[in-house]
Amino acid sequence: xxTHEQLAAARPDFAAIAAWIPHGASVLDLGCGDGSLxxxxxxxxxxxxYGVEISDAGIVAxxxxxxxxxxxxxxxxxxxxxxxxxDFVILSQTLQATRHTEPLIQEILRVGREGIVSFxxxxxxxxxxxxxxxxxxxxxxxxxxxxxxxxxxxxxxxDFEQLCAQLRVQILDRRVMSGRDEVQLLPNLLGSxxxxxxxxxxxxx
Amino acid sequence: MxxxxxxxxxxxxxxxxxxxxLHFKSGAVLPRYELVYETYGTLNADQSNAILICHALSGHHxxxxxxxxxxxxxxxxxxxxxAGKPIDTNKFFVIGLNNLGxxxxxxGPSSINPETGKPYGSHFxxxxxxxxxxxxxxxxxxxxxxxxAAIIGGSLGxxxxxxxxxxxxxxxxxxxxxxxxPRLTAQNIAFNDVARNAILTDPDFHAGDYYTHGVVPTRGxxxxxxxxxxxxxxxxxxAHKFGRELxxxxxxxxxxxxxxxxxxxxYQGDKxxxxxxxxxxxxxxxxxxxxxxxxxxxxxxxxxxxxxxADYLVISFTTDWRFSPERSREIVRPLLHNRRNVSxxxxxxAHGHDSFLMPDPHYFSxxxxxxxxxxxxxxx
Numbered sequence: 001x002x003t004h005e006q007l008a009a010a011r012p013d014f015a016a017i018a019a020w021i022p023h024g025a026s027v028l029d030l031g032c033g034d035g036s037l038x039x040x041x042x043x044x045x046x047x048x049x050y051g052v053e054i055s056d057a058g059i060v061a062x063x064x065x066x067x068x069x070x071x072x073x074x075x076x077x078x079x080x081x082x083x084x085x086x087d088f089v090i091l092s093q094t095l096q097a098t099r100h101t102e103p104l105i106q107e108i109l110r111v112g113r114e115g116i117v118s119f120x121x122x123x124x125x126x127x128x129x130x131x132x133x134x135x136x137x138x139x140x141x142x143x144x145x146x147x148x149x150x151x152x153x154x155x156x157x158x159d160f161e162q163l164c165a166q167l168r169v170q171i172l173d174r175r176v177m178s179g180r181d182e183v184q185l186l187p188n189l190l191g192s193x194x195x196x197x198x199x200x201x202x203x204x205x
Numbered sequence: 206m207x208x209x210x211x212x213x214x215x216x217x218x219x220x221x222x223x224x225x226x227l228h229f230k231s232g233a234v235l236p237r238y239e240l241v242y243e244t245y246g247t248l249n250a251d252q253s254n255a256i257l258i259c260h261a262l263s264g265h266h267x268x269x270x271x272x273x274x275x276x277x278x279x280x281x282x283x284x285x286x287x288a289g290k291p292i293d294t295n296k297f298f299v300i301g302l303n304n305l306g307x308x309x310x311x312x313g314p315s316s317i318n319p320e321t322g323k324p325y326g327s328h329f330x331x332x333x334x335x336x337x338x339x340x341x342x343x344x345x346x347x348x349x350x351x352x353x354a355a356i357i358g359g360s361l362g363x364x365x366x367x368x369x370x371x372x373x374x375x376x377x378x379x380x381x382x383x384x385x386x387p388r389l390t391a392q393n394i395a396f397n398d399v400a401r402n403a404i405l406t407d408p409d410f411h412a413g414d415y416y417t418h419g420v421v422p423t424r425g426x427x428x429x430x431x432x433x434x435x436x437x438x439x440x441x442x443x444a445h446k447f448g449r450e451l452x453x454x455x456x457x458x459x460x461x462x463x464x465x466x467x468x469x470x471x472y473q474g475d476k477x478x479x480x481x482x483x484x485x486x487x488x489x490x491x492x493x494x495x496x497x498x499x500x501x502x503x504x505x506x507x508x509x510x511x512x513x514x515a516d517y518l519v520i521s522f523t524t525d526w527r528f529s530p531e532r533s534r535e536i537v538r539p540l541l542h543n544r545r546n547v548s549x550x551x552x553x554x555a556h557g558h559d560s561f562l563m564p565d566p567h568y569f570s571x572x573x574x575x576x577x578x579x580x581x582x583x584x585x
Contacts, residue, residue: 026544048544056567059550063518063574070537070549080538 011037013092013118016175016195018044020116025087028111030074030104031094033058035067042067052078075099081111088114093193095119095160097150105167109200114172118195121176123156123188141192157188160196170201213245213270213280213287213294218310221347227305227340230495233330237319240344241310242266242302245286246294248350254583255350256297257341258282259358259365262433262489263481265309268301269294284564291572296580297354304365305340306332306488314484315416327413332488334361334496338368342376354579355379359561360528361489364496367536371498374514379579381572383520384561386532387506387539388497393527396436397490400429404483413484426483427474434473439524439557510539516546518575520568522560523553548575 014037021027025047029038032051035058041047051062051069062069070080075098078089089112091104096119098104108115120141121127130137136146144151155163157176164171176183176191183191218241227235243266248255258268260281269280269287286292286299303311306329314329321328330336345353356377358366363385369377386393404410407425411418435443447466462468502508517540521533530551540547552568554560560568 050541050547056550056553059548060567060570060574063548063550063571064577066578068546068548070541070547071551072549080534080541082538082542085541 011092012177012180013175013193013195014040016177017041017090017092017116017118020173020197021045021047021088024048026085028052028078028081028086028089030078030089030091030108031097032062032067032069034061035065035069037090037092038062038067039065074104077103078107078111083110084113086112088112088116090116092116092118093120096154097152099152101153102163102167105163105169109169109198114197114199115169116195116197117160118193119155119160120193121157121188121191122154123158124178124192125189126192128189139192157191157194164196164198168201169198171196171198173197213283215273216243216245216267216270216280217272218243218266220310221344223340223343225343227336227343229330229336230333231331235305235312235330238305238312238340239310239316240302240305240312240340242300242344243268243270243280244301244348245269245299246297248298248348249583252350253352253354254297254580255345255348255353256292256299257345257353257356257366257369258286258292258299258301259337259341259356259362260301260304261358261360261362262486262493263477264362265307266301266303266311267309268299282562284562285569285572291569291576292357293573293576293580296583297576300344300348302341302344304332304337306337306485306492308480308482308485313482314413314488315482324414324416326416326484329484329488332492334364334368334492335372337492338365338372341365341369342373345376351376353377354583355381355576357381357383358385359383360385360558361493364493368496368498370513370515370517371509374512377515378582379518379575380515381518381520381575382533382536384522384525384528384533384558385519385536386528387509387536388499389494390532394494396432396527397494400432401487401490403428403432404487407483410483413487415483421478422483423478426481426486427471427478429483429486430477430481431470431474434470436527437558439526439555441524442556442559445555506535506539507542510543510545513540513543513545517548518571519547519549520561520571521549521551522556522558522568523551524555525558525560527558 027047027049029051032053038049038051052072054073059071089108127137174196176187176194178192221240224237267280269283271279288295303309306313314325318325356366356369363382366380366382370380404425407422409420410422450465498509499506519533519536521530537549550571556563
């Protein structure tokens with residue numbers, strides 16, 4: 001397996017995201033970590049990409065990996081980025097850890113033509129079961145203890161879609177996953193993670 | 206010297222003479238001049254591994270290593286430049302020079318003007334970052350370097366590195382602008398103006414021609430450096446270093462040196478005034494103030510950077526308030542606008558503007574990681 005195949009296996013949302021991105025698109029990846037998604041998109045889609053990352057370790061890793069990275073706290077907004085300057089703004093597995101989540105979604109659609117967001121589903125049946133049995137869920141998608149989690153804004157798919165409707169955000173596409181498999185049936189119960197593609201709803205709609 | 210040894214070792218300065226007149230941005234012309242420089246490491250066969258280090262206000266050509274006859278005279282960036290260090294002289298051919306107008310050997314106000322047989326003094330042209338870069342380009346020609354792998358500078362040096370990528374976009378592949386700014390703010394210019402006024406109003410200044418009077422405007426230069434020094438440190442760093450410590454056991458209710466911080470500043474001022482030239486200080490601060498690539502584009506920095514072709518690494522330090530992180534972001538934004546490859550790191554550091562000269566593991570690892578990739582391109 002090549003590095004990129006390994007990556008796609010480890011992060012099923014990567015392949016889903018890449019499938020939506022046309023060749024040569026401009027991409028801003030928020031909370032880009034070590035830059036693996038951007039590296040993946042660069043090799044698969046030849047994107048012009050930049051990452052935003054807050055951690056020092058992430059900055060060094062991105063620089064090592066030859067990925068453009070801007071050190072910035074997402075919760076202070078995207079003020080370094082001009083309006084409508086990217087085809088896609090991606091927030092991969094980071095939404096739940098942002099403090100100012102609602103303004104950030106608006107910032108994503110100020111800077112990007114379309115937004116792509118992936119996040120774990122708190123409504124996944126195993127999470128519901130954990131809570132029913134009396135404990136906060138801990139899983140591959142939610143690997144933290146309640147007291148050390150960076151996830152301050154966990155939500156279900158329903159919750160996210162409700163917020164989108166409230167913000168006049170039009171959901172263009174959605175891929176619900178359980179591990180590496182795509183889920184069609186009862187997504188808010190059977191899906192552990194989803195990737196959404198969205199844009200601002202056209203004014204006339 | 207062993208490969209694993211993290212030193213440059215013994216170095217020596219070299220001189221380059223230029224007989225072609227240099228036309229300054231101000232309109233002035235310097236018919237001939239000398240630049241003093243040092244090199245470390247080896248230029249590879251296709252001349253693709255050269256790095257130019259541009260110095261800041263008080264810097265010079267002696268970047269790394271020490272002199273055979275003066276082991277204590279260690280280069281000003283010896284922690285960054287050397288074998289196995291972030292700017293690795295095992296990989297790169299590194300050049301340090303003293304800028305024109307300097308006082309460390311390159312032609313400057315204290316040099317003898319061959320036309321008059323006296324020091325240039327007030328007749329030395331007011332110089333800009335653009336002029337420096339043009340002079341540096343001639344040194345590159347002389348050394349057979351068509352294109353630099355990277356040009357690196359902190360503070361005023363960062364401005365020169367940026368200017369290279371605007372004036373000679375084909376001649377630089379990577380720019381590392383550290384603790385720098387695309388142009389100064391009013392506050393920063395104001396600090397420079399106070400420093401200049403300290404020198405200009407010193408009775409020993411003699412309109413810049415103090416050399417022929419056999420005096421030096423030491424008081425002015427000392428004050429200028431004391432002021433500068435305060436702005437290079439952070440509030441926290443000063444509090445940590447000196448606090449309210451007194452030199453004596455109690456107050457003596459006089460205007461003598463009482464607080465440790467006063468003692469330190471005066472010592473720094475005296476030390477600096479003993480070796481630095483006041484006219485050079487004036488020129489350097491003016492070059493800082495004038496630099497503004499957007500000036501020719503009605504203030505539009507995005508347009509100013511449209512000519513750039515290099516890749517960039519921009520670094521700032523959290524407690525630097527003289528060249529704050531926001532100034533570095535002002536470099537990043539036009540680069541993003543023009544879709545240049547750019548990375549930006551904001552280093553958490555307690556040392557204010559001086560941080561760019563301090564060894565910090567994270568800072569060094571960012572520079573090292575970036576330059577490793579630059580080297581991979583050279584080797585390819």
